[in-house]
């Protein structure tokens with residue numbers, strides 16, 4: 001609403017509203033605002049006609065251009081797989097040792113393997129495969145289950161305590177909590193284990209003698225008579241300086257008192273046979289290059 005009164009200072013008409021002598025100007029909306037409103041409106045109509053836009057219950061308006069992000073991603077994935085096919089096929093046919101000696105093939109393995117490892121394994125085994133307490137280092141030559149190519153490939157296929165029909169099964173019992181050993185025996189065997197390991201922690205000889213007896217009776221069946229570990233059981237060596245969980249007094253107590261049961265998922269069904277083979281080669285290569 002405007003009345004026929006013009007503000008002498010600004011030159012605009014007033015609305016006629018007045019508050020204690022202050023009058024309201026009837027300022028017009030600036031033209032650029034109309035301009036942008038019209039442009040964005042036209043753009044939205046054009047976009048709606050050309051691109052997927054409105055939901056229509058079970059489907060949606062497809063747009064004249066027929067663009068579909070899902071279809072284009074699927075196309076790109078298929079293209080990438082087709083580009084990989086020749087050397088992936090070569091990889092599946094080539095025996096492990098021969099593949100490891102083939103620089104061109106291994107360059108591909110390193111490249112694709114790093115991505116596959118990062119996407120599937122790094123969350124547990126660390127970005128560079130160096131592991132963390134409870135998650136084994138995959139870059140050294142110390143293996144819970146064995147480091148032969150076929151053994152590594154099998155571990156990846158079936159996992160550990162994974163629920164897979166062929167899963168590797170490992171269990172370090174809770175000797176203290178489940179009262180399989182008296183507390184004194186737990187203490188003694190821990191002292192004995194610590195005296196065995198590379199740290200060679202000293203302890204009174206009576207304790208060590210008692211610990212050695214407990215070890216021979218209770219632990220040796222899985223960890224070996226000398227504590228050297230038995231890969232068929234997934235039982236680690238207790239005499240080296242490498243620890244899966246940790247070699248300090250407190251951590252070993254946790255292990256022997258409360259038990260441990262590491263879990264590694266089975267990858268059969270989630271990764272193809274050739275992807276698992278590629279990861280096996282990737283791990284072997286990483287390990288060899290560090291030696």
Ligand code: HEC
Nearest residue numbers: 120121124134136143144145146155160234262263264279
């Ligand atoms: C959810 C965590 C997790 C993920 C993800 C995972 N792992 Fe494991 N992995 C483990 C644990 C835990 C162990 C040790 C199991 C045990 O205690 O015996 C293990 C053991 C292994 C071993 C045996 C090591 C040895 O010393 O014998 C290999 C090989 C391995 N993992 C490879 C892989 C690869 C390759 C991937 C990715 C495709 C992967 N892991 C993903 C947790 C994981």
Ligand code: HEC
Nearest residue numbers: 170171172218219222234235236243244245246260261262
């Ligand atoms: C039934 C087999 C079995 C028996 C018996 C057994 N262990 Fe174990 N032990 C294992 C397995 C398997 C692991 C690895 C657990 C894992 O991967 O999560 C392990 C792990 C350990 C670890 C952790 C090592 C590390 O690197 O952190 C210690 C320490 C240990 N055992 C000590 C003992 C002692 C001491 C006894 C005897 C009182 C004993 N174990 C008896 C199977 C056994």
